[in-house]
Amino acid sequence: MNNFDEKKRIQEFSTIQRELLPQINLENKFQVEEIRYIAGVDLAYWDVDEAKYGTCCIVIIDYFTKDVVEKVYSYGEILVPYIPGFLAFRELPLVIEAVEKLTLQPDLYIFDGNGYLHDRHMGIATHASFLLNKPTIGVAKSYLKIQDVDFMMPENKEGAYTDIVINNEVYGRTLRTTQNVKPIFVSCGNWIDLDTSTEIVMNCINNESRLPIPVRLADLETHKIRKKLIER
DNA sequence: GCGACAG
């Protein structure tokens, strides 16, 4: 009910992720030209008495036309607390529920959060790839410090980036998707390389947001769904 | 006690 169980749970979470680690492959599992549908995933939360509830929305766009081709959502009680470094365990249950409602099969998922840019290389985007069996990209709006390493601010120019290198390994990169706007943090989820991840993210940027369209739309959608669910 | 802290 408190500290011992909490530490034990974190140990279990770490064990699960350590076992997945060897299966990460940062090479494209596909041809970029055959990417057609890209899904954006995001969640929003609210309280019901002492309980925490959440909704997960997935928005799929056509990578070429940028039109929305499908939207689904799931919702329910959130049973895992937010623990920095273990976001996957809190959010993935609802993500899986939403994915099961899809009629289209996305070629790629973009998550609101990190992927390989993570202490154990197991941010939500990377962890999710093993449950979805699809390539994934992680896009975070802020930096979760790793081993006391800071990031270098990229130039104030659209498309500028700086790699985040730790122990001689590239974990991810900051990316200035829009001029005069804070950069985002892009990293591989799985079965894709960082350059391709960056290219795809940049191709999903419009004047509405610094975030890739599918993630931005999923974000907006979670707010609508939450409002709808609360007013009942 | 204090600082850190993806979402």
Place this chain on the structure above:
DNA sequence: ATCTTGTCGC
């Protein structure tokens, strides 16, 4: 993530 109005600027 969430609580929240106006306001400065393109």
